[in-house]
């Protein structure tokens with residue numbers, strides 16, 4: 001379902017440098033088709049969200065989401081991929097650490113769909129150390145928005161939108177790995193009607209990781 005990146009050995013250094021590792025063409029053509037079909041099916045029961053996240057500097061959430069608990073109920077493919085030995089072992093190589101599935105089913109694997117003009121997943125940090133984000137749909141033109149923006153070495157949401165922030169464009173089939181608890185990040189608004197961005201976000205933890213849990217996941221995925 002996914003390709004092992006040729007430069008996997010350089011990933012731990014890249015994570016240390018910026019907190020971010022792009023994984024171009026991560027999904028095989030078959031993997032992308034299967035996951036896209038699964039996401040399209042699950043999208044029918046996903047929920048529209050439109051609010052400001054108080055605990056994340058009132059940053060906007062304009063998106064449609066499906067939480068991990070519902071995905072576990074309705075999909076075999078996604079939970080199997082998420083906790084499969086093949087992926088966990090690859091993530092161990094990419095991080096140089098002993099990554100593990102997170103304890104809270106709601107936060108393990110979530111579906112985020114940006115599909116309306118202006119849709120955005122506003123600035124935040126995650127509860128768990130690593131996010132692997134798999135792109136099932138994305139605007140092919142970076143001008144259409146839906147870009148990842150992140151701030152190397154700082155969880156300060158105020159650094160987003162400043163010259164300290166970095167933006168990255170991804171295509172369907174790509175993925176990225178982010179040190180997501182200590183790196184502020186957001187998805188820039190979709191700027192063209194008809195543009196869509198659908199991702200699966202897989203969260204992973206580390207042994208002895210202390211979760212400073214916010215209620216943000218609850219508001220977005222419950």
Ligand SMILES: [Fe+2]
Pocket residue numbers: 124125126131180185
């Ligand atoms: Fe995140």
